[in-house]
Amino acid sequence: MKVTYNWLKEYCDFKLSPEGLAEVLTGAGFVVAGMRATPDGDHVLEIEVTSNRPDCLGVIGIAREMAALTRNPLKPPPLRYNAGKKAVEVKVTVEEPELCPRYTARVLRGVKIGPSPAWLQQRLEAVGLRPINNVVDVTNYVLMEWSQPLHAFDLDRLEGKEIIVRRALSGERLVTIDGAKLDLNPEVLVIADTSRPVALAGVMGGRDTEVHEGTCNVLLESARFGPATVRRMARRFGLKTESSYRFERGVDIEGVDLASRRATALILELAGGEAAKDSVDVRTVVGARHAVPLRLSRLNAVLGTNLEEEAVRDTLCRLGFEIKGGKRGVLEVAVPSFRGDVAQEIDLIEETARVHGYNNIPTNTGLPIHVSPIGRQERVEERVRGLLAGCGFFEAVTYSIVEGNETGRAGLFPGGSPLRIRNPIRAGEDCLRQTLLGNLLQAKRHNQDYGTPRVRLYELSKVYLPEEGQKLPMEKTCLGILYEEDLTVIKGQAGKDPFYALKGLMEGLLSALGAKGDIRWEGLANPFFTRERSCKVNLGGEPLAILGEVSEEIVKAYDLRDTPCLAEINFDLLVEKADMTSTFQRLPLYPPIDRDVAIVVDEGVTWAEVESCVREAGAKFLEKVEFFDLYRGKQVPPGKKSVAFRIHFRTPDRTLTGEEADRAQGLIIESLSKALGAVLR
Amino acid sequence: MKEALLELREKALEELKSLRSAEELELFRVKYLGRKGLLSEYMAQLSTLPPDEKRVVGKLANEIKVELTRGLEEACRGVLQYAPAKVSPVIDVSLPGHIPPRGRTHPLVQTIQEIKEIFGRMGFQVVSGPEVELEYFNFEALNIPPDHPSRDDFDTFYVSDDVLLRSQTSTVQIRVMQKQKPPIRIIAPGKVFRPDTVDARHSFMFHQIEGLMVGGSTAGEGVNFGHLKGVLSLFIKTYFGPDTRMRLRPSFFPFTEPSAEVEISCSLCKGKGCSVCGGSGWLEILGAGMVHPNVFKAVGYDPEQYTGFAFGMGVERIAMLKYGIDDIRLFFENDVRFLAQF
Numbered sequence A: 001m002k003v004t005y006n007w008l009k010e011y012c013d014f015k016l017s018p019e020g021l022a023e024v025l026t027g028a029g030f031v032v033a034g035m036r037a038t039p040d041g042d043h044v045l046e047i048e049v050t051s052n053r054p055d056c057l058g059v060i061g062i063a064r065e066m067a068a069l070t071r072n073p074l075k076p077p078p079l080r081y082n083a084g085k086k087a088v089e090v091k092v093t094v095e096e097p098e099l100c101p102r103y104t105a106r107v108l109r110g111v112k113i114g115p116s117p118a119w120l121q122q123r124l125e126a127v128g129l130r131p132i133n134n135v136v137d138v139t140n141y142v143l144m145e146w147s148q149p150l151h152a153f154d155l156d157r158l159e160g161k162e163i164i165v166r167r168a169l170s171g172e173r174l175v176t177i178d179g180a181k182l183d184l185n186p187e188v189l190v191i192a193d194t195s196r197p198v199a200l201a202g203v204m205g206g207r208d209t210e211v212h213e214g215t216c217n218v219l220l221e222s223a224r225f226g227p228a229t230v231r232r233m234a235r236r237f238g239l240k241t242e243s244s245y246r247f248e249r250g251v252d253i254e255g256v257d258l259a260s261r262r263a264t265a266l267i268l269e270l271a272g273g274e275a276a277k278d279s280v281d282v283r284t285v286v287g288a289r290h291a292v293p294l295r296l297s298r299l300n301a302v303l304g305t306n307l308e309e310e311a312v313r314d315t316l317c318r319l320g321f322e323i324k325g326g327k328r329g330v331l332e333v334a335v336p337s338f339r340g341d342v343a344q345e346i347d348l349i350e351e352t353a354r355v356h357g358y359n360n361i362p363t364n365t366g367l368p369i370h371v372s373p374i375g376r377q378e379r380v381e382e383r384v385r386g387l388l389a390g391c392g393f394f395e396a397v398t399y400s401i402v403e404g405n406e407t408g409r410a411g412l413f414p415g416g417s418p419l420r421i422r423n424p425i426r427a428g429e430d431c432l433r434q435t436l437l438g439n440l441l442q443a444k445r446h447n448q449d450y451g452t453p454r455v456r457l458y459e460l461s462k463v464y465l466p467e468e469g470q471k472l473p474m475e476k477t478c479l480g481i482l483y484e485e486d487l488t489v490i491k492g493q494a495g496k497d498p499f500y501a502l503k504g505l506m507e508g509l510l511s512a513l514g515a516k517g518d519i520r521w522e523g524l525a526n527p528f529f530t531r532e533r534s535c536k537v538n539l540g541g542e543p544l545a546i547l548g549e550v551s552e553e554i555v556k557a558y559d560l561r562d563t564p565c566l567a568e569i570n571f572d573l574l575v576e577k578a579d580m581t582s583t584f585q586r587l588p589l590y591p592p593i594d595r596d597v598a599i600v601v602d603e604g605v606t607w608a609e610v611e612s613c614v615r616e617a618g619a620k621f622l623e624k625v626e627f628f629d630l631y632r633g634k635q636v637p638p639g640k641k642s643v644a645f646r647i648h649f650r651t652p653d654r655t656l657t658g659e660e661a662d663r664a665q666g667l668i669i670e671s672l673s674k675a676l677g678a679v680l681r
Numbered sequence B: 001m002k003e004a005l006l007e008l009r010e011k012a013l014e015e016l017k018s019l020r021s022a023e024e025l026e027l028f029r030v031k032y033l034g035r036k037g038l039l040s041e042y043m044a045q046l047s048t049l050p051p052d053e054k055r056v057v058g059k060l061a062n063e064i065k066v067e068l069t070r071g072l073e074e075a076c077r078g079v080l081q082y083a084p085a086k087v088s089p090v091i092d093v094s095l096p097g098h099i100p101p102r103g104r105t106h107p108l109v110q111t112i113q114e115i116k117e118i119f120g121r122m123g124f125q126v127v128s129g130p131e132v133e134l135e136y137f138n139f140e141a142l143n144i145p146p147d148h149p150s151r152d153d154f155d156t157f158y159v160s161d162d163v164l165l166r167s168q169t170s171t172v173q174i175r176v177m178q179k180q181k182p183p184i185r186i187i188a189p190g191k192v193f194r195p196d197t198v199d200a201r202h203s204f205m206f207h208q209i210e211g212l213m214v215g216g217s218t219a220g221e222g223v224n225f226g227h228l229k230g231v232l233s234l235f236i237k238t239y240f241g242p243d244t245r246m247r248l249r250p251s252f253f254p255f256t257e258p259s260a261e262v263e264i265s266c267s268l269c270k271g272k273g274c275s276v277c278g279g280s281g282w283l284e285i286l287g288a289g290m291v292h293p294n295v296f297k298a299v300g301y302d303p304e305q306y307t308g309f310a311f312g313m314g315v316e317r318i319a320m321l322k323y324g325i326d327d328i329r330l331f332f333e334n335d336v337r338f339l340a341q342f
C-alpha cells in the first residue's frame, strides 16, 4: 500500500522526517519496504500491511497509528457537504444481503466532468493510480484515503434508475471498464440495473455505465461486499484491483457511509453540481460496538511488563478505542467498527504492546531449569550419520514429491498406488514417494553429469505408504544408500566386490547399533536389482532392508555410466531394535588356539550352512568361526568351491592343549563332511 | 629307509649352521620342508612299507620335521638379528598421503543439528510429526479461519479435501499439546511443502523448525513475552555470534498474539546496509509470538491457566545466510562438490 508523507501529515502532524516516519511505522508492524521522492517534493512510502489490518490500507488508518505512536492528535478531513433540495429518486434492492451487507447510494446532479486539479493528479500518480477525470479521481482518492472502494455510475445510463445487487444469470455478459468481456454465471455477484449487469460487485465497473466526458448525473456507490465472494471473482476473472484487494480483506461497515460523504463533498468541490438531499442506505448488519474487558494484571503477565493503567488507557484511546470505566484494574474497552480484528482481550494486549514497542519490553532469560532427554531416534540417527560420513558417504536431501513413473518401482516397501497431490505445480510430478532409491539414482546421475563419476550417497527421509481405510498414509523413515567403489578400484577384484562392501557396511551398521534379533540374508527379486547380486535382510523376522547391485534396466533408465549398489533400510525398525547400551566383558586370561581349515564343497553350499554346521558340530571350546577366503580354480574340481575359515578355540579357565583343539577340530570336520559332503583341502 | 632319514637329518642340521641370509634360509626350507621337499618325498614313500616299519619310520620322519622346523626358526632369529641394516631410499615427504574417505552430513541437517543443540541446552526437546496432515492440524486448530487465503490451492498442496501436505511445522505444536500437559518445551524440525514455482529463492519443499514453550500462568511458572525475547536472544547470540543484535517488530500470524517478526543485525555489513540485507542492516530470520488463546482452547488447555510462546524459522534461509548460499536449489541437487563444502 502506498501513501505519501504530506498526505499523512494533513491528518496527523507528527514531527518526523520521512526516514523517521518509515522507522516508526516499521517498528509498529507497518513495514516500509520502499521510499522515494516525488517531483513535487513529497515522498511516497510503500507500506506492507498485514492481512489483519485492512483499516490501514488507507491514509486515515495510518494517520491514526501515527497519532498513537507519536502522541499527536488525529485530524480527519471534514465530511459535511451542502445538500440540495431534490431527493435521490433511485431504488436499490439487495437480493443477496449475505454477500452485500450494506449498500449506499448518493446522487449528484449537474456535475461538470473535467480533469482534476494538479494536486489531486499528483497524489494519485504518487500512489500508482492514473488520473481519469475529476469524478473518477475523487472515488480513487477517497479509496486510498479511507480504504473504502467507491464506484461512480452515469445515472442516466442506468436503466430504470434502479440498482439491484444480485447473482448473475447464466449467459449474461459484462464488458468491464478496461474492455474485458466476461461471461457470467450465478457464482458471480453483480450490480445490475433493471435490464443487465453494470458492474462486477467489488471488483470493477462496466464500460456502458462508466462516468465519461458527457456525464451529467452521477450515482455514487459505496458498499461492503463479502471477502470470499470478491476473492473468488477476482481470481476467476484475473482482475486484482485496488477495490477487490480491500474487499477481500474486509472494509469498515461504518466507513461505507463516511467515505461516501467525503467523496460527495470532494466532487461538489471539484466538479460542481448538486447533491441529493438524502441517500439510499440498504443495510442488514448493525454495527454495534462490542466491549472487551482488559485486565491490567493479565496484560502485564502476558507481556512481562509493569505498565500503568493510565498509559494503557491513553494508547488505546489514541487508536480509536473508547474506555467505558470498569472496575479498578479492568478497562471496559469499546471496539470501533473499523477494528474488526479486535475481539478478545489478547487483541488489546497486542495493541498495547505494539504501541509501547516490542523492543521496550524487558528481555528475560531467567527460565526455570528443564531437562530435555535426547530421544532414541536422535541417538541412532547421530550414530548412523557419523558412521556413514566416516565411510565417505555424503548425505542427500531430495524431494518427497516425485513423478508417477518413479513410484512404479517398489523399494523395500511394496509399491501399489501412491498418494497423489491434487494440485501439483508440474504436471506429472504429483506422487508422494514410496522409496528413496529413485531419488538417489537421480542424485547419482546429476553428479555423473557434473564431473563426479562415482559417489557415495545416503538419505535419511520419509516415504509415504497409503493405508486402506486411513486418511493419513503411514510415514516410514528409510535409510537409502548408494554405494560405489573409488575410481581406482576395479569391479570384481578380489575382496573388493562392491556388493560385499555394501553388505559389510550394513553389517557394520547393525553391529554399531547393537541391533537385537536374528538376522537373515535371503535372495531377492526386485526390478531395481540384478537377481544374482541382491538380497533382502530380515531382522527378528521383519523385513529390515534390501540391497544389491542395480539392474541393467535401471542403469539404462537412469542413463548411468556405472553400476552402483543400492540399499534401502527400514530405519524405524532399526531404531526399535537398536541397543546402544554397553556391557563390560572380562578379557580372556588364556590364549586361544586358532586352526585354519579349507574345505571343498559343492557350489550350492552356502557359507551360512558351513558356519552353522561348524557351530552345531558339538565341538567343545569353540569360541568363534571366521570366514576368510573363497576359491575356485586350479586344484578345485568344476562345480565345487573351496571355502577357507579360521576356528578359534578357547576355554576361560586354563590354557587349552593342542590335543583338545585337535579333537574339537576333528569333530567339526567330520560333521562338515557328513552334513555337506565337505572334503578337506 | 630309517638310515636314509637319519642321514638326511645329520646333513640338514649341519647345513643349518651355515645359513647366513634370508635367501639361504628360504632355500633350506624349500629343500627339506617344502611341499616337494626331501622330507615330503620320504613321507610319500611310507605307504610302500610294511605296517610295522611304517609306524616307526613315520614317527621318525615327523620328529625330524619338527626338529628341523624349530632349527629353522632359531636360525631365522639369528640371521635377522645379525643381518646388516637395510639401506632404503629417503622418502619424499612432499608426496600426498592417503586421505581416508570422508563424507558429510547435509548442510540443512547440520543447520538443524546446531539449532537443536542450542535449544536442547535450554531444555527444549526434539519432537516430530507427520508431513501428510489433516487440514485440522494445519489450519483449524491453529486459529486459521476457513476462508483464509493460505488455505486455498495456490498456497497448500492437497491430497484430498481434508488431507494436505503440511505447509508449516506449527502442526506439531497441536499434536504435542493434545497429548501432553505443560510445562512444555519442544522444538520440531521437519519438511514443509508449498506450491511455489522453483527458482533461486523458492522451493516447493523446504524445512522449518518450530519451537513451543508453555508454562502455567501462576507463581513463577508463567511464560511471557519477555521470556520469548530471552530465549530467542540467547539462541541468536549463540548461533550467529555474541555481537549479533536482535530486534522485534509486530507482525500477524493467526496462531500467535502478540506476534513478532524477529530480525538480526546483518553480520556482513555490521548494520550499515548491503545487498544481502537489502540496505536495511537487518535480516528477518524468524516469526514468533505468544500462543493465541484460541489455539490453547483447541487443544483443551485453559488459556487463563497457561501461557506460552511459539516461534518458527526457515532452515534454508538460515543456512543460506550463514554460508552465503545464493540459490536454494543447490540444497536439493546433492552435487557432492557442493555438499563437500560443509
Ligand SMILES: [Zn+2]
Pocket (backbone or CB within 6 Å): B266, B267, B268, B269, B270, B271, B272, B273, B274, B275, B276, B277, B278, B279, B281, B282
Ligand atoms: Zn547487510
